[in-house]
Amino acid sequence: MGLGWPSLLLPLLGLLFRIAEAAHPCDVITGSYSNWIGSAINKEVVIVGGGISGLSAMKTLIEEPVTNAVILEAQDYIGGRVKTYREGSILVEDGAEWIHGGPRNPLYKLADSLGMLTQPLADSAYDWRVKTSAGTKASEAGYNVAEDVFYECEKSSVMQNYYNSGVGQCYKDKFGSFYNNGLTVPGEKSAWLHYLNMFVLRDVGLNDWMEESGRDFDQFISYGGEDKLNQWSQGYDALTNYLKNSVPxxxxxxxxxxxxxxxxxxxxxxxxxxxxxxxxxxxxxVLVTASIGHLQERHLQLFDPPLPASYQNNLNRLDLGLADKIHLGWSSPWWKKLNPKPLDLQVIFKTFDLPSEESWLYGVMEVMGVHQQLNLLQAFVNGDYAQKMEDLSDADVKRHILKFLGRVTGQTVPEPTFFRRSQWGKNIWVRGSYSSYITVSGDQAGLKSRGPLAKPITNSHGNKVIFWAGEYTNTTRYGTVDGAMGSGTRAARQIISDM
Structure with missing residues (x-):
């Protein structure tokens, strides 16, 4: 039987829909310099991007004062990868969530001075469980090994041995010796190695732990106390609002x-x-503060003429990690009816036999209470697993995670009253989440630090016209909000000194 018109049209309509969906808002902008100069508005400084680095740069300029400046933000909110969401009494962070490092972090001091610093709960305040994905109890010794290895590889004296390989090799090497010497369960070894892998992807911000250069990793400066998870008591957008209030x-x-x-x-x-x-x-x-993910995808369309080849090459020697979040809320904590505590559920996979569409759950190694809200749970999904999750519908993601929670806890999980998940990979203005990293191949190709990415671009008149800011330009605090903030201040001061 021949195909009817409906059968022929459906694939065509699907193709047209995908093409329309893939179209970029900037694709409609055509023409050369001469087509646009006649209507141009004069500015001293144009800041591309209203994230934390762009806002920090504008605050610094205003204080000089450099008043004839503007921030052009692609999205309908400021803050970039700082994005607080509220619904009734619920507060969740789609992006940045914690202030790492205690009092040495300038954000800690700022939040404290504004009366908006939340101290972390003690470990004893959590309902802490270590389970397998099948719901059986797992060895706590395995968790201790994973945590010890994580901090062992942060030592410069250790990581120096991995400058020519991915940081994951350090974790693999140390895990083998630490696990075999610990009071651990032999049958859980591969499960805890996978757990450690996901732990690293989440906390360091990688897509693959074998991709980041050991040299790049070693240049990061920790402020200490990284396990002390302070927060902005009224949401991370308190920082955004603080910076915005300094801008006319x-x-x-x-x-x-x-x-x-x-x-x-x-x-x-x-x-x-x-x-x-x-x-x-x-x-x-022009101060460009756009995400490295966006720049990698669009720099050939964005800059005319194209950026110098050396800068283009260095852009492609980095990658931007992807870590998404899933938030679930209930009217009451179902995991314990009497005297409930915030849940902190550590999960290992001894088997990898989930249905294909649920395989993204292998990227979930912890489900925990968040922002000191007793009825709320949060799960991170990392790297390629996060990308798989993003390709699913909200309904499927919610169904999968509820099934997963029920199986791991062995309890009946009621339908949540709140559900939200981030999709940073699908965001065309970001294309990733919070941390960039120099890849092993990028290091081997000559990018030994991020310094070249922060160097202004000079035109044929000898004028420095393009400046750079954003977490990826910060050599020692990349992947952090304070690092983004510092990069914006640094770039603004570069501009001021050039005026």
Whole structure:
């Protein structure tokens, strides 16, 4: 029987839908410098991106004062990968959540000075369980080994031996000796190694623990006390609001993606910035604070002429990790009716026999209470597992995680009253979550630190016109909010000194 018109049209309609879905908002912007210069608005500084680095840069400029500046933010909110979500009494963080490192972290001091610092709960305050994915009890000794190995490989004296290999090799090597010397269960060894792998992907922000250069890892400076998870008591957007309050009204434009930066076409040596809203800005300086994931994907379309080959090469010597979150809430804590505590559930996989569509759950190694809200649970999903999760519907993700929780706890899990999951990989302005890393191949190709990524670009007039900020440009505190903040301040001071 021949195919009817409906049968022929359905695949075609599906293809057209995928093409429409894949279209980028900036693809509608065409034309050369000469097409846009006539309508250009004059600015001293244009900041591309209203994340923490962009806001910090603007705060620094305003204090000088450099007043003829504007932030152009592609999304409909400021903060970038700091994104607090509220629904009724529920507060969750889609992105950055903790202030790591205690009082040495400038964010700790800032939150404390604003009366917004939450101290972490003691370990004894949690309902702590160590289980297999099948619901049986797992050995706590395995958890202790994973934790000890994690901190062992943070030592510079240890990581120096892995400069020519991925950081994962350190974890693998140390895990073998630590596990065999501990009071551990032999039948759980491979399960705890997988757990450690997911632990590292979550906390370091990698897609694959064999990808990050040991040299890059070793350049990160820890402030100490990384296990002390302080938080902003009223949400991380308290930081966003603090920075925003220093910026005069009208200097931040939301939903205004930057689509073209003509950085070497102006006869006076300036740059011309064009947005998807068909606005043009002629400026002395452009400060680019966009995510490294976005830049890797769009730099050939964004910059005219293309960036110098050396900078393009260095951009491609990094990767941006992906870690998503799933949040679930109930009217009461089902895991314990009497005298409940926040749940902290550690999970290992002794077998890998989940149905294919549920295989993303292998990326979940912990389910825990969050933001000191007793009725709320949070799970991280890392790397390729996070990408698989993002490709599923909300309904499927919720169904899978509820089934998983029931199997691991051995309890009946009621339908949640709240569900939310992040999808940072699908976000075209980010394409990842919180931490960049120099890859092993990138290190071997010559990128030994992030310094070259923070170096301004000079045009043919000898003018420094493009400056860079963002966590990926911070050599010692990459992947952190304080690192992004510091990079914005540094770039703004570079611009001020060049004026």
């Amino acid at each position: 009204q009208g200097k931040i434009k939301l939903s205004t993606p930057v689509c073209k930066i003509f950085w070497d076409s102006d006869p006076n040596g300036k740059a011309l910035v064009v947005t998807s809203t068909k606005e043009a800005y002629l400026t002395d300086y």
